[in-house]
Amino acid sequence: MGRSPCCEKAHTNKGAWTKEEDERLIAYIKAHGEGCWRSLPKAAGLLRCGKSCRLRWINYLRPDLKRGNFTEEEDELIIKLHSLLGNKWSLIAGRLPGRTDNEIKNYWNTHIRRKLINRGIDPTTHRPIQESSASQDSKPTQLEPVTSNTINISFTSAPKVETFHESISFPGKSEKISMLTFKEEKDECPVEEKFPDLNLELRISLPDDVDRRQGLVGHGKSTTPRCFKCSLGMINGMECRCGRMRCDVVGGSSKGSDLSKGFDFLGLAKKETTSLLGFRSLEMK
DNA sequence: AACTCCACCAACCGCAGCTAT
């Protein structure tokens, strides 16, 4: 079947934006606001496709963008968030006000990857490089992620680290969550003290379990796909794109922090009023 | 001065997810 192209390529400019194009785009968005990117170019008198306009605005023209070098604190925050979220650049960007996913992605690929490698840490797995390569050669241990039902989460923060595993088992279930934790060798200061703005509290349960326990309350059929935020446990309201289907109900009953009450990954759902960044910042783009 | 190499980053592309019909 295929999809129609997002724009008529023959009549659109590509490549670097000119000053005049920037000014037109800024003026139009100031007057009419963001959104409806497909029709925006024509309305704004730009020979660009909507995608290009959106990207230009989000990554370069938006007034709330922070230009300039990344600070050491931002570096470490990105590393920690990446160890938790992987290449979810938009989510990572949501925790760094004024930074865009594209900017962070570029910065990661050009600076942080090298920085981690110099520290002896595999930038993909966030494990010490020797262990990371060794684990690829050998069979996984009991606590390694051997099935799709096992989740492995790693934290890292210091060049010299020792590692240990923690596992969370679920009563009556064979699945377990394995956590590879990096403990700093010299500095015992917990991550939370170094980065008070980074809430690393995790509450994790198996999605299937949650749905069963909740009786699929308000989430439609069991085959309904979750949005990514929902799968991360951001289920307490507006942050969830499928909220109409489930989150209001489930989130509304989610008091306390035990596993049976669902997710609160990164503490985003509960911390909206108290953390430095409300969840809306995740949607700032 | 001329050339090559490399790092950086803006922009593009394809795809997935969501929504409307």
Added chain:
DNA sequence: TATAGCTGCGGTTGGTGGAGT
């Protein structure tokens, strides 16, 4: 339920400028 359209995301590319030879 199926289909089409739109938006957003993440991987990749290509242009540019600085450093090195």
